[in-house]
Amino acid sequence: MPKRVAIIGAGFGGTMTAVQLAKRGIDVTLIGRAPQVGMGVAYSTEDPAHLLNIPAVKMGAWPDAPGDFADATGADPEAYVPRMLFGRYLRDILEASAVTVIEGEAIGIEPGWTVRLGDGSRIAAEAVVLAPGNQSPDALPFARDLPEHLFAADPWGQAGRAVIAKAVASGGDVLVVGSGLSMIDVAMSLDAAGYCGKLVAVSRRGQMPRIQLETMSQVPSSDDAPSGSLRALSRWVRQRSGAIEWRDVVDSVRPRTHELWASLSLDDQRRFMRHARPWWDVHRHRIAPKAGAIVERMMAEGRMEVLGGRVQSLVEADGAIDAIIRQRGAAKNDPVRRFAVGINCTGPLHAIARTRDPVLRSLLDAGLAEPDALGIGINVDDGVRVIGADRMWAMGSLGKARYWEIIAVPDIRVQAVEVANAIAMELNDVVQP
Numbered sequence: 001m002p003k004r005v006a007i008i009g010a011g012f013g014g015t016m017t018a019v020q021l022a023k024r025g026i027d028v029t030l031i032g033r034a035p036q037v038g039m040g041v042a043y044s045t046e047d048p049a050h051l052l053n054i055p056a057v058k059m060g061a062w063p064d065a066p067g068d069f070a071d072a073t074g075a076d077p078e079a080y081v082p083r084m085l086f087g088r089y090l091r092d093i094l095e096a097s098a099v100t101v102i103e104g105e106a107i108g109i110e111p112g113w114t115v116r117l118g119d120g121s122r123i124a125a126e127a128v129v130l131a132p133g134n135q136s137p138d139a140l141p142f143a144r145d146l147p148e149h150l151f152a153a154d155p156w157g158q159a160g161r162a163v164i165a166k167a168v169a170s171g172g173d174v175l176v177v178g179s180g181l182s183m184i185d186v187a188m189s190l191d192a193a194g195y196c197g198k199l200v201a202v203s204r205r206g207q208m209p210r211i212q213l214e215t216m217s218q219v220p221s222s223d224d225a226p227s228g229s230l231r232a233l234s235r236w237v238r239q240r241s242g243a244i245e246w247r248d249v250v251d252s253v254r255p256r257t258h259e260l261w262a263s264l265s266l267d268d269q270r271r272f273m274r275h276a277r278p279w280w281d282v283h284r285h286r287i288a289p290k291a292g293a294i295v296e297r298m299m300a301e302g303r304m305e306v307l308g309g310r311v312q313s314l315v316e317a318d319g320a321i322d323a324i325i326r327q328r329g330a331a332k333n334d335p336v337r338r339f340a341v342g343i344n345c346t347g348p349l350h351a352i353a354r355t356r357d358p359v360l361r362s363l364l365d366a367g368l369a370e371p372d373a374l375g376i377g378i379n380v381d382d383g384v385r386v387i388g389a390d391r392m393w394a395m396g397s398l399g400k401a402r403y404w405e406i407i408a409v410p411d412i413r414v415q416a417v418e419v420a421n422a423i424a425m426e427l428n429d430v431v432q433p
Contacts, residue, residue: 005423006031006115006125008106008359011040013395013412014131015094016061020420022098026427029123030094031115034103038094040133041156043087049192050185051080051288054409055216059086061093063414080212080288108362113392115359127423130378130386131395132357134348134407140177143314143344150321151314151342155182163341168193172340175314175323179203179306182345184287184295187304191294197340199304202325206308207282211292213247220244222252227263230272250283257405266373269401273374284405314342348397350376363389372401383422384415391426393419 005021007014010032018030030037036044052059057077060068069089070077094101102123108116115123136154143151149166152159167174168190176183179201187199201208226232240249253260264272272280287295298304308328315322321339326332352371355361360378363369369378369386377398379387384399386392395415397407405411 004028004125004427005127005129006113006123007129007131008109008115009040009129009131009133009395010037010101011131011133011396012043012061012090012409013133013416014129015040015090016413016416017129017131017395017419018099019061019093019097020416021423024420024424026420026424027100029100029102029125031102031104031106031117031123033105037101037103038091039087042133043083043090045083045087045185047185047189047192048082048084049188050083051188051291052083052086053080053181053212053285053287055079056081059409061090061409061413063417066410078216080290105358107358109359109368111368126427127391127393129393129395129419129423130359130398132360132398134397135355135357136349137178137182137344137346138349138351138354140311140344140346142311143177143342146314146316146321146342150316150319151344153344155186155343155345160186160343163343164189164193167197167341168195170340171195171197172320173198173200173338175311175321175337175339175342176201176345177203177311177342178345178347179206179208180281180345180347181209181285181287182347184209184291186343186345187295187298188291191298191303196303198302199298200337200339201304201306201345202309202311203306203346204308204310204328205278206306206328207278208295208306209282209285209287210247212286212289213245214289217245217248219251219254220248222256225253225256225260227260230264230268230276233260234276246283247286254284254405258403261404262402269374273376352377352398368392369394374401377401384419385422391423393423395419 004027007018007030010030015038018028021028055078056070056075057067060066062068073085073089075081105118106115107118113125113128148159152163154160176186176199183201225236237249309326312324312326312333321342323337323339325334352375368389372379377400378394380394380399380402381387384393386394396412399406
């Protein structure tokens with residue numbers, strides 16, 4: 001008999017959907033690469049310097065018990081604790097469930113559904129959930145000729161850890177392309193390891209994630225936020241931010257993000273992607289106060305610099321990297337700067353057509369799934385069913401074009417329940433656990 005449901009991707013979304021299905025008595029197989037099964041990339045970090053960016057009290061895996069993580073681990077509810085602690089919490093939940101786990105790589109999928117694994121085995125299923133999480137950064141053309149031991153194409157892989165260790169040992173400067181959350185993690189790792197060189201981050205706008213307040217305030221209502229117009233919504237945010245703490249304004253929009261995003265025209269959504277997304281990202285996805293304090297100290301000590309501009313070229317030279325950078329607004333390039341190593345921290349892939357995920361690639365190439373209208377994920381309906389595919393659902397960031405905010409724990413834990421309920425109904429099983 002085939003497995004009832006196969007879930008491809010074992011991060012938070014895939015894991016909690018599998019657990020929710022198992023609670024409903026449905027036979028489910030969770031497929032993910034070791035050692036990240038049950039945790040995904042973000043929460044499988046073993047570096048205690050990598051912190052959650054919201055307090056522990058909000059991080060419970062269950063929608064009806066947001067405080068469960070703090071209760072289960074004994075973490076200070078108001079603290080921004082190491083992400084590795086949350087990863088262990090997820091593994092405990094998975095191990096206590098009836099989910100069948102396969103530690104391996106899914107390399108393709110065929111109608112029916114049959115999932116092909118890298119070891120040559122196959123898993124037949126009546127329904128499939130795609131939950132790959134955020135995908136690796138896009139390849140940087142100016143770094144294609146650099147060896148892996150000098151430039152890591154992905155901060156989360158073995159090469160990323162190796163170049164960080166090399167930088168700490170050598171004390172040489174580190175070039176980070178990108179200045180978002182991944183760059184912050186690199187900075188935290190370097191500082192915790194006693195790094196004495198300088199980190200230089202380059203991004204188009206030179207913007208970093210903002211810092212959370214030490215104490216979270218009561219989030220005001222956003223009932224008066226206008227829908228249907230990006231211009232009107234932007235004006236409302238600016239006006240409100242002039243009257244109250246801007247973090248509260250951003251957070252107040254969060255419960256209505258799906259509704260407000262859906263109300264925008266495709267042109268407005270594209271306009272947001274082109275012009276507003278970088279500013280939304282740095283104000284919405286903030287870092288823990290402790291991480292912010294470390295970044296500010298590193299910058300004050302001259303051990304960190306963030307530049308707005310573009311990397312023009314990277315060339316291997318004498319076992320290091322010579323970089324040519326043009327800063328934003330400058331008429332000519334900066335003098336050549338030498339770095340011991342470099343890391344691509346440009347953030348998750350935002351162009352599904354360039355995905356290197358073998359399962360997504362096989363679906364797109366076979367016409368079993370298609371890119372969404374914005375080209376950032378795949379086309380799904382309101383219930384995140386893959387349009388054009390029978391009994392296939394797509395979790396998290398794959399559905400960003402429909403929901404926009406669907407990557408954080410509070411969003412995905414709700415989505416996991418909704419997808420599990422939809423699958424249970426589809427397979428004529430009992431909906432409630």
